[in-house]
Amino acid sequence: xxxxxxxxxxxxxxxxxxxxxxxxxxxxxxxxxxxxxxxxxxxxxxxxxxxxxxxxxxxxxxxxxxxxxxxxxxxxxxxxxxxxxxxxxxxxxxxxxxxxxxxxxxxxxxxxxxxxxxxxxxxxxxxxxxxxxxxxxxxxxxxxxxxxxxxxxxxxxxxxxxxxxxxxxxxxxxxxxxxxxxxxxxxxxxxxxxxxxxxxxxxxxxxxxxxxxxxxxxxxxxxxxxxxxxxxxxxxxxxxxxxxxxxxxxxxxxxxxxxxxxxxxxxxxxxxxxxxxxxxxxxxxxxxxxxxxxxxxxxxxxxxxxxxxxxxxxxxxxxxxxxxxxxxxxxxxxxxxxxxxxxxxxxxxxxxxxxxxxxxxxxxxxxxxxxxxxxxxxxxxxxxxxxxxxxxxxxxxxxxxxxxxxxxxxxxxxxxxxxxxxxxxxxxxxxxxxxxxxxxxxxxxxxxxxxxxxxxxxxxxxxxxxxxxxxxxxxxxxxxxxxxxxxxxxxxxxxxxxxxxxxxxxxxxxxxxxxxxxxxxxxxxxxxxxxxxxxxxxxxxxxxxxxxxxxxxxxxxxxxxxxxxxxxxxxxxxxxxxxxxxxxxxxxxxxxxxxxxxxx
Amino acid sequence: xxxxxxxxxxxxxxxxxxxxxxxxxxxxxxxxxxxxxxxxxxxxxxxxxxxxxxxxxxxxxxxxxxxxxxxxxxxxxxxxxxxxxxxxxxxxxxxxxxxxxxxxxxxxxxxxxxxxxxxxxxxxxxxxxxxxxxxxxxxxxxxxxxxxxxxxxxxxxxxxxxxxxxxxxxxxxxxxxxxxxxxxxxxxxxxxxxxxxxxxxxxxxxxxxxxxxxxxxxxxxxxxxxxxxxxxxxxxxxxxxxxxxxxxxxxxxxxxxxxxxxxxxxxxxxxxxxxxxxxxxxxxxxxxxxxxxxxxxxxxxxxxxxxxxxxxxxxxxxxxxxxxxxxxxxxxxxxxxxxxxxxxxxxxxxx
Numbered sequence: 006x007x008x009x010x011x012x013x014x015x016x017x018x019x020x021x022x023x024x025x026x027x028x029x030x031x032x033x034x035x036x037x038x039x040x041x042x043x044x045x046x047x048x049x050x051x052x053x054x055x056x057x058x059x060x061x062x063x064x065x066x067x068x069x070x071x072x073x074x075x076x077x078x079x080x081x082x083x084x085x086x087x088x089x090x091x092x093x094x095x096x097x098x099x100x101x102x103x104x105x106x107x108x109x110x111x112x113x114x115x116x117x118x119x120x121x122x123x124x125x126x127x128x129x130x131x132x133x134x135x136x137x138x139x140x141x142x143x144x145x146x147x148x149x150x151x152x153x154x155x156x157x158x159x160x161x162x163x164x165x166x167x168x169x170x171x172x173x174x175x176x177x178x179x180x181x182x183x184x185x186x187x188x189x190x191x192x193x194x195x196x197x198x199x200x201x202x203x204x205x206x207x208x209x210x211x212x213x214x215x216x217x218x219x220x221x222x223x224x225x226x227x228x229x230x231x232x233x234x235x236x237x238x239x240x241x242x243x244x245x246x247x248x249x250x251x252x253x254x255x256x257x258x259x260x261x262x263x264x265x266x267x268x269x270x271x272x273x274x275x276x277x278x279x280x281x282x283x284x285x286x287x288x289x290x291x292x293x294x295x296x297x298x299x300x301x302x303x304x305x306x307x308x309x310x311x312x313x314x315x316x317x318x319x320x321x322x323x324x325x326x327x328x329x330x331x332x333x334x335x336x337x338x339x340x341x342x343x344x345x346x347x348x349x350x351x352x353x354x355x356x357x358x359x360x361x362x363x364x365x366x367x368x369x370x371x372x373x374x375x376x377x378x379x380x381x382x383x384x385x386x387x388x389x390x391x392x393x394x395x396x397x398x399x400x401x402x403x404x405x406x407x408x409x410x411x412x413x414x415x416x417x418x419x420x421x422x423x424x425x426x427x428x429x430x431x432x433x434x435x436x437x438x439x440x441x442x443x444x445x446x447x448x449x450x451x452x453x454x455x456x457x458x459x460x461x462x463x464x465x466x467x468x469x470x471x472x473x474x475x476x477x478x479x480x481x482x483x484x485x486x487x488x489x490x491x492x493x494x495x496x497x498x499x500x501x502x503x504x505x506x507x508x509x510x511x512x513x514x515x516x517x518x519x520x521x522x523x524x525x526x527x528x529x530x531x532x533x534x535x536x537x538x539x540x541x542x543x544x545x546x547x548x549x550x551x552x553x554x555x556x557x558x559x560x561x562x563x564x565x566x567x568x569x570x571x572x573x574x575x576x577x578x579x580x581x582x583x584x585x586x587x588x589x590x591x592x593x594x595x596x597x598x599x600x601x602x603x604x605x
Numbered sequence: 606x607x608x609x610x611x612x613x614x615x616x617x618x619x620x621x622x623x624x625x626x627x628x629x630x631x632x633x634x635x636x637x638x639x640x641x642x643x644x645x646x647x648x649x650x651x652x653x654x655x656x657x658x659x660x661x662x663x664x665x666x667x668x669x670x671x672x673x674x675x676x677x678x679x680x681x682x683x684x685x686x687x688x689x690x691x692x693x694x695x696x697x698x699x700x701x702x703x704x705x706x707x708x709x710x711x712x713x714x715x716x717x718x719x720x721x722x723x724x725x726x727x728x729x730x731x732x733x734x735x736x737x738x739x740x741x742x743x744x745x746x747x748x749x750x751x752x753x754x755x756x757x758x759x760x761x762x763x764x765x766x767x768x769x770x771x772x773x774x775x776x777x778x779x780x781x782x783x784x785x786x787x788x789x790x791x792x793x794x795x796x797x798x799x800x801x802x803x804x805x806x807x808x809x810x811x812x813x814x815x816x817x818x819x820x821x822x823x824x825x826x827x828x829x830x831x832x833x834x835x836x837x838x839x840x841x842x843x844x845x846x847x848x849x850x851x852x853x854x855x856x857x858x859x860x861x862x863x864x865x866x867x868x869x870x871x872x873x874x875x876x877x878x879x880x881x882x883x884x885x886x887x888x889x890x891x892x893x894x895x896x897x898x899x900x901x902x903x904x905x906x907x908x909x910x911x912x913x914x915x916x917x918x919x920x921x922x923x924x925x926x927x928x929x930x931x932x933x934x935x936x937x938x939x940x941x942x943x944x945x946x947x948x949x950x951x952x953x954x955x956x
Contacts, residue, residue, distance in 0.1 A: 036956070211955035221951065227938030230704050253943045261929040263936055265704040270730040274697035277690065277727070281668075281701025284688060286934040289701065303691050400948045406938045439934065440686035441709050444663040449679065449687035461679065
């Protein structure tokens with residue numbers, strides 16, 4: 006029986022051997038055949054030499070998450086043969102470089118081992134050590150093309166797009182493709198029973214990573230000052246911002262720039278720069294990850310109290326401490342929500358995929374300026390660095406940025422006196438001015454105790470008046486943040502609730518559970534503070550499975566702290582080994598809970 | 606108390622600057638520092654310098670960290686924009702602010718604890734960027750608000766009020782700045798206003814990072830016998846090496862000067878500073894020679910003061926980045942977006 010467009014290919018290589026472009030070529034070719042695809046990178050915290058894997062899930066159903074299985078292992082790294090072989094599902098295939106035959110690889114009799122002498126073939130056809138290594142990568146793409154019945158014309162076209170005028174490179178790459186393709190076709194039965202077939206499932210879609218998407222969002226939002234300290238897995242966000250800016254923010258005549266990217270000495274300085282720039286009225290941001298957030302917390306508390314807009318992208322990785330820098334998690338939820346000493350709480354936004362990274366980036370600047378407070382976008386390594394298929398981003402040219410309550414020079418001219426922290430509208434949000442705009446606009450920004458007029462105070466009542474007003478602003482924030490996505494199946498009293506990158510796996514799990522006649526409702530929260538709709542959703546259910554990627558149930562804790570609800574109905578499903586969440590985990594855990602007697 | 610505003614009663618005959626403002630208009634709230642604190646003298650010098658430079662108060666940004674020195678922005682130019690940030694982080698806030706709005710003038714006030722201990726990293730990196738700002742260190746060798754612990758600028762052998770003398774090498778802000786390539790480096794003494802005021806004026810107008818390290822005795826915790834940052838010790842051992850006069854744009858240098866001892870330098874706004882070298886051997890345009898000289902005088906126990914190094918030629922942060930002249934914060938957001946339809950073109954690369 007043949008399986009169409011439901012196969013997981015995992016490619017095991019050595020870090021630093023240039024396999025990324027070959028893997029990208031393969032992933033793109035499948036996508037160009039109109040077949041939905043998911044690309045996940047499992048890489049070491051290393052520059053060269055350690056094992057690395059790229060997983061391509063071909064999913065005709067268009068699911069977004071990874072599948073926790075391997076059908077076809079492309080084992081190009083002898084260091085990991087044993088582990089890689091063990092991972093293949095029964096009935097699966099194991100492709101390896103048979104230049105050096107390994108009898109031990111034939112131990113498993115429930116899988117098919119495919120040996121192709123890639124090194125030998127490439128050594129015969131190409132000169133130069135580096136070229137041979139690179140071409141070996143391209144050759145395995147050719148072999149996979151034969152095994153899975155990929156369209157060679159599509160591959161040719163992609164190579165032409167990549168190399169443009171360098172026709173000799175197109176020719177040599179195609180030669181390598183052919184080496185793999187022809188050898189596989191001549192020696193093995195191709196295609197395999199599980200194969201790829203052209204379909205029309207990618208129209209209007211792109212495959213992009215979240216950091217690139219967020220950077221593009223910053224460009225469209227009009228961000229001009231980006232300050233950062235390099236940290237995995239957020240670095241590519243600023244790299245992308247720089248790449249877009251060098252294209253769209255440099256005057257072709259004068260060569261002058263309309264952006265400033267400052268590589269700070271550390272994260273403490275990066276956030277300080279963001280606050281300085283935001284104080285002056287520029288849209289300013291910093292991308293970072295957990296350790297960076299830890300260093301920024303003093304300034305984040307300052308920005309909360311002194312009411313300065315700031316946009317912080319936290320591309321979360323596995324903690325605590327250095328943790329596993331190249332693995333994913335959602336374990337900074339609490340440390341971000343309450344970053345800094347004293348009574349502070351911060352607006353968090355949870356994009357679920359790269360498409361939402363683009364829109365959330367724009368939204369984060371609007372919210373930061375409207376609320377005059379730090380806004381943290383909680384992405385993660387899975388969203389930020391992996392390739393997701395998402396609908397093409399849309400941009401409405403009629404979009405009007407929300408700059409919040411900023412008094413113009415004219416408004417200041419007509420005022421008797423300006424007071425920075427006076428709540429004249431009753432929504433907890435006060436008016437600010439931009440330095441230099443008008444002589445009447447001056448005010449003193451301080452993290453020390455201040456009165457509603459902006460002056461220094463050590464008087465308890467005056468202090469309390471301001472921090473109580475900040476609480477009123479928090480309630481305003483609750484009405485402004487994006488509302489949750491809610492789905493009712495109308496069948497049951499149970500539900501799933503998650504945030505961020507858990508979305509894809511949860512949606513797939515809902516489908517799988519539904520096929521077993523278990524119909525759960527679903528809520529994906531998009532922000533903290535939680536909108537009233539989140540509370541209403543929880544209130545309607547007897548059991549809410551809170552799916553999150555950390556050990557300590559941080560999302561559940563936050564729900565309990567922020568929402569007046571019965572904590573007993575919140576049941577945690579926790580996934581925190583650093584790998585992206587998969588639907589199978591959610592299904593299994595829900596079934597376990599039901600087996601224990603929980604309402605379905 | 607700093608929240609008590611000074612009454613604004615001015616004598617009708619008080620001198621006015623080109624903007625029609627009196628020096629009183631450049632004052633701030635009443636200082637809450639100890640009576641006799643060197644910092645208050647520096648505050649008075651800042652007021653005079655900014656008044657004489659005819660700076661519009663709202664075009665001045667004053668930023669500080671934490672500590673006694675960092676409280677002082679409240680005490681000058683109340684109509685300017687103040688930012689009292691967190692400990693040791695004044696440079697990063699100033700960097701971001703300046704990146705966003707290059708039209709304002711930036712004066713950062715810090716202390717020896719703020720700049721040489723907790724904020725040492727930010728201090729040195731602001732210098733590397735040649736951030737266009739006037740950076741004042743009010744240097745007293747101790748932590749005042751926490752009652753007299755040594756700071757990193759305390760000299761070896763300097764005695765505290767209680768306990769043992771300092772044993773650790775001091776960090777000298779001036780030679781640190783010199784080694785990092787700061788483009789305007791001055792040192793002075795809070796008790797010498799005639800020297801401090803022109804140094805601050807030059808620092809405000811210098812295009813690039815201008816450090817003014819001012820020894821500013823702490824009357825409560827570091828003004829006793831045996832302290833090397835006391836009024837008495839500083840008066841005894843400090844030497845003017847290079848004095849300077851500030852000459853506003855369009856004014857001619859009238860006084861005759863001797864080529865060996867005087868050196869006019871033109872600032873980017875057309876004003877000039879005239880250096881008067883007390884020690885004619887000294888060359889304030891040579892980093893290597895200045896470094897050698899400072900080290901030798903330091904070893905001899907002298908505190909050399911004046912404008913110790915200047916380089917008007919190096920590009921400041923915006924020039925290094927190649928930014929537009931308009932402050933980034935004033936560009937319309939619409940103008941910063943890719944052209945209509947460009948998103949479609951960008952996304953084509955992701956298919």
